[in-house]
Every structure is written in C-alpha cells, then in structure tokens.
Amino acid sequence: MQTITLEEAQARLLEVVHCVMSEKVELLRSIDRILAEDVYAHVSQPPFERSAMDGYAVRSEDIRTVSRSNPVCLKVIDRVCAGEVTDKSVHAGEAIRIMTGAMIPEGADCVVKQEDTDYGQEQVKIYVSLAQKMNCCPAGEDFHQGDCLGWEGEKVDAYMMASMASGGIDSVPVRRKVRAAVITTGEELMPHGQPLLPGKIYNANLAYLTGRLLQLDCNLTEGIFVGDDADKITAAVEKCAEEADVILTTGGVSVGVKDLLPEIMKKLGADILFHGIDLKPGMPTMASLYGGKPVISLSGNPFSASAVFELLMQPLLQKMTGSQQTSLVKKEADIAYDYPGNKGSRRVLKAYDDGHAVHITKGQHNAQMRQGIGTNCFVDMPAGTEPLKAGDKVHIWRL
Template sequence: MENLTVEEALEQLLCHTKEIEETEEVSLLLARGRILAKDEKAEFDNPPFDRSPVDGYACHFEDLSEAKSDTPVCLKVIEEIDAGQYSDREVKLGEAVRIMTGAAIPTGCDCCVRQEDTDYGEDTVKIFKSKKKWQDYCFQGEDFKKDTVLLKKGTKIGFVETGILASMGRAKVLVKRKVKAAVLTTGDEVMTPGQPLLPGKIYNSNQSLLATRLLDFDVELVRIDTIQDEPQKMAEAIKEIAGQVDLIVTTGAVSVGKKDIMHEALRLIGAERIFWRVLMKPGMPTLFSVYHDVPIVSLSGNPFGVAVSVDVLIRPMLHKMTQDETLAIVHKKCVLKNEFSKKIKGRRYVRAFVDETGVMIPCGLHSNGVLATMAGCNCLIDMQEGRPGIHAGEEAEVLLL
C-alpha cells in the first residue's frame, strides 16, 4: 500500500500493534508512571479506628452542654493518649482523656475538644465551650472502607496514587511491563554530539529527539544505535534486536535516493511491508513493516518530520500497547492569533504554541529540516489540504503535544 491518509496509516499501524499483557511487581517508590495491572482493593478500613482530628480532650458531649467561657465544665482526666497509642479503657460521664491529633479515641467518647478551648488541665480539665455529638471526631473508615476498589486496573500511578497505595499497606504493586523499543538511526553524514564536527557532517539530532520523546512516553529503550548506510548492516541490526523489543523505530533512508537503504534492508530479512508514504507533511516517506510480529516504523530523516511523526503515528501505537490514557491524542479547536500564509498543498502539521488565549505560530522557517523554531511549542496545527492559508481569528484544529 502506498500514499495512505493519516487515518488509513493509523488503522494499519494499530492493526499490527498488540496490547502488552505481561506484568511485573515493582517497589512502590519505583512505580511512578507505571500502569496498574489489576484493581487495588482495600483489605481494611482506613483509618482502622476512630481518631481525633485535634490536640485536646476526648469526652462525652452531654458533659459539655452547659460549658461557657465564664462557666466552664470541669472533668476528670483519666489518661493521656498520644498518636500511635491505643487504650482499652472506657471513658464514663464526668471523665475525659487527654488526646493528640491522630490518636485512637477510646470507647465512650463522642466528641473531641480543642485544647485552645480548655485550661490545658492535667488531672482535671476546665472546658469553656459546648460541643455537638460527633463534633471534631473522625470515624473509622473515613478515608476508605474495607473491600472498596480504590484504584482500577489501567490507572497510571502518580504521587496521589502512590500515597493511596501506601495507605493500603502496599510495599509492592503489580504493573504492566513497559514497552521495550529500539531506536536505530541511519546516515553516514551524522555525527554523535560531543565529537568535533567534520566538514560535510551534521550532528545526529534525530536520535536524541526520538529517544527522549519515547522516554516521555515511559518506553524502555533497549537499544539506541547509529547504523551505517548499508542495507546489510541495518538488516543485521534489526534481526539482532527484534526478539528483545515490542517496537523498532528507525529514522532516515526511506525515500528513493541511492543511500535510502531501508527498503532493501527490510527485504533482506523478509519483513512484511505494510505501507510506504503517508499523505502528510512533514513525514510523508514513512515506511511501515512487520518482522516476526514486531512493528518497524521507519521515519523520515528530517528532524521536524521525526518530531511530528512520533506523536501523530507512534504515540497511538504506544497508547494501544499500554492502555495508558495519558497517551491518548487530544485535539481541540483554538483561535489562531497570527497567520500562516503558505498555500496548503496537502495535509500539513505546523508547529505552534497554545494557551488559554489561542494558538500562535512561531516566526521563522517552517521547513522539514528546521527544528530550532519548534522550541517552546506545545502543539501541532492540523491543516487540511486545499486551504489557501490560515489567518488570525480563524479557528484551527490543534493536536496537543
């Protein structure tokens, strides 16, 4: 298949993408960003006892019905209970216990009094304020009840979810394993950053850009490598890594030039060719194939083409693999704050910045090989074919990055 629309290409990509079923148990503090592999159900009430929300005194509300600032009620203090302590004693009418925030409230008490409303007494305490029944009183199970499903399978673990799991007593948690991927870049003209730049060479920006974006998506990068512009070398690299990963992404060598080796490399290993070329700019020469059930997405060598394709084409694949809803692509309509005057000859994605006031296209070059003007951009404007351009005040379709 050749010259697919973006939607047709996505259909093929997702058709050959499998959800990851394997799970692993990880330490709670290493679970950030991972996807829960099962429902997490509470095994006890939390808190597991009635507790005080204040530093003060626990007692009977009936004893305080006449308490006022000028006519305090005096109660006998029978015990002090600090947080972490527990008392089996029953508090009777006329009695109180000194209690700290978070401490278990003993039997017989039905309210707590802030110490600021007392004389801070030790053996006896004067209370200057009446209370209602159950006032300043936290009940057992106030946070959650036993057998309640607190976090569902498929939930992405963040700092709040980590806190909830900790309150459930979880030291380890069952999660889906990460997507494993390889990034293989081509181009005898590219050099690794940090080396002295030789005449006729450029630095390999695609590798760092692509690898970092995949890390944004919580992908485990099993191999990151630069391969010589020789079909046999690329074929060997793919064969070597295919059994260890769920996805292989390559950049460069997908067009029709003498050094566009990907077509031959994939033929050498007997990969199934699914499609070549997507009707989009940038990223048109994208080549998609499958080798031993491992999808291989071969992207254009243009930096902006890579930046667009990783979100437009690869991100939906990762969404299906992980069922991580934060990877779902979000589109929204926004008012354009400036114009893009080029005629739209085909479907085009334009770098831009969106905020609550609208979407702004950066000044400067927008060619496929230019990456610098994408600095600070947080979205792509999806421009459909046939428009003479787009002007300030018009509505634009935006894809959030």
C-alpha cells in the same frame, strides 16, 4: 509509493500491536506507571475513629449543659498521642487528654478542643457543649477496606500512591515499560562529541528520539548508528528485534540510491503495513511487522522524523500500555496571527498553544528543529487551506 492518510496509518499500526505483559513493582517505584489491574484497599483509611484536633476526649452527656459561665470539671485519667493506644475507658465525669490523630478512647464520643478548656492536667474545666462525634474523624473517612483506589489503565500519580500506601498496599500491578530500539542511518551523520568533518552533520535524530522515548516512559534497548550499509542495517534490525517491542529507524525510506530500508525489510520477510503517508513532512514514512514487532521507518530529516514519531508512536504506546489517558488530544483553537494558508498537501506545523491562541513558529522546513523548542502542539493544516486571519479556527494536536 502508495500513500495513505495519517488516520489509516495509525489504524494499521494499532491493529498489529497488543498490551505488553504486566509486572509488580514496589509502591514507591510505581509513579507514572499504568495499572495492569484494579487495585483495592486492604484496610480502611483511617482504620479507626480518631481525634481531629488536640484536646480532651469526653462523653457528650457530661457536657450537655456546659457554657462559658457554667463550666464542668472532669477528672483527666490519661493522655494519648498519635500512634498510642490507651487501655482506659472514659466513664462519667472523666476525660482523656488526646492529641490530633490519636484513636478515640472507649467510652468517649466527642473531643473538646483544648482552646475551649483551661488545659488542666489532673482536672480540666470544659467551657462548651458538644454533640456526639464532634471533632472526631470516623473510620473510613477517606476510604473503606475493599474500595477501589485505582482502575486498570489509569496512570499512577502521587495522590494514588499515597492512597495505596494508606490502604496497606506495598506492591503495585503495572504494565511493564515498552522496550524501544532506535536505528539511525545515513552516511552524512556523525555522533556528538567528535570533530565535525566536511559534508557531515551531527545525529539529531538519535538525540530527539532518545529523549522523547524516555519522556514517554519507554525503556531504550538500543540507540545505534549504522550508516548506509545494507548488511549492517539488516543485522541491526535482527538484533533489535530480539529484545525490543517496537523498532524505530530513521533515513533510507525515500527513493534515493541509498534509501535501502524498503528492500531490506522485504528481504527480512517483514510484512509491509504501508509505505507513504499523505502528509508533509513525513510522506515517505514506512511501517512493517517483523517477527511480530512493529518497525516504524521514519524520514532522515529531523523535523519529518519527529513529527511523524509523535503522530504514530503516542497512540501506539497508549494501546501497548493499556493506558486510559488519551494521547494526541485534538481540539479546535484560534490562530494568533494571519497565516498564508496551505496550497499543497496536508501539513503538520510546529506551534505553541498558550491557552488563548495558537502561535505557529517560523522555521517549518524538514531539517529545522530549533524553532520546535518550547512548542506544545502541532497544527493540522489540511490541503488547500485558504489564507487565514488572526482569530480563525484551526485544529491542533496537543502533545
């Protein structure tokens, strides 16, 4: 087994994948999707000049010398609420009762808030002087027709959805969701919901990978268990490749008598991209290209499978969706307490970053998953790391 670095493994996978096709979805179904092209406003927001408050639309010229002790009395010629339009214009000595959000009537150039009046219905006393445009929201205050509301590669959030709705957009061009398939192998596995037999364990890998693929906004085309039967594994890979963009397998990649994946992929005519990463857990990981689809073959040990899944799939999905959002953000952080170091190969450790320090969990063995509950990062522990003291710097990947 010729091992390569994690970074080389990531690079080899990224070389062979491309963006998935685009599709249009209804605006209200676009949340968290990746834009396939720039989106521009069809209309300005607001599309007209409107009142910022409840009051009276007047001409600033008519109230130029007004004060509390010297009010002016104006004739109220109409009332307009949000969503309504008056056909009357404001002339000298006139006012229109107006509510927040309503269009500023023709002839008016400011709005006197109702608290600065006597609330008159037919005649209104105005007690303040205002300049032009006071208490008026201009057309295009938020954005103008033709402004870009979202750039290609951006993830649609609720603010963007609201802006697109205001901009008159009813369908959104996005990258379709990546279709992923999961094949779990290993005669020791049993599906949940059945009584556990002697020598068997429940299929944690299928549960983890299914959950994470859904969290990463993929469509799961298959989630199956095929044991250690070479013919069934072969048929499963062939079936999954018909629809999936990427296939994940677990188990069967090491050097045991039932580690069948390397030979199966060769017989299928797949191009082996690599077999072996200089990293623990996950050293026997293999990746291949079958029918133009990447097949990532993970270890059968649950933590090994989950760790390498995160480190390979997140950059892969970023490229396949054209996302501008950086996956696997790597940063330096303080370790929360002493750590004995790492005399062996480069290791990935489950940890929790609380914003001040990183807490490495207990239970880092390949099959231990419970200690990963609530974690949010991996510590990248290089080979030969000397013992660390609390406060020493380490590098982490935020997940």
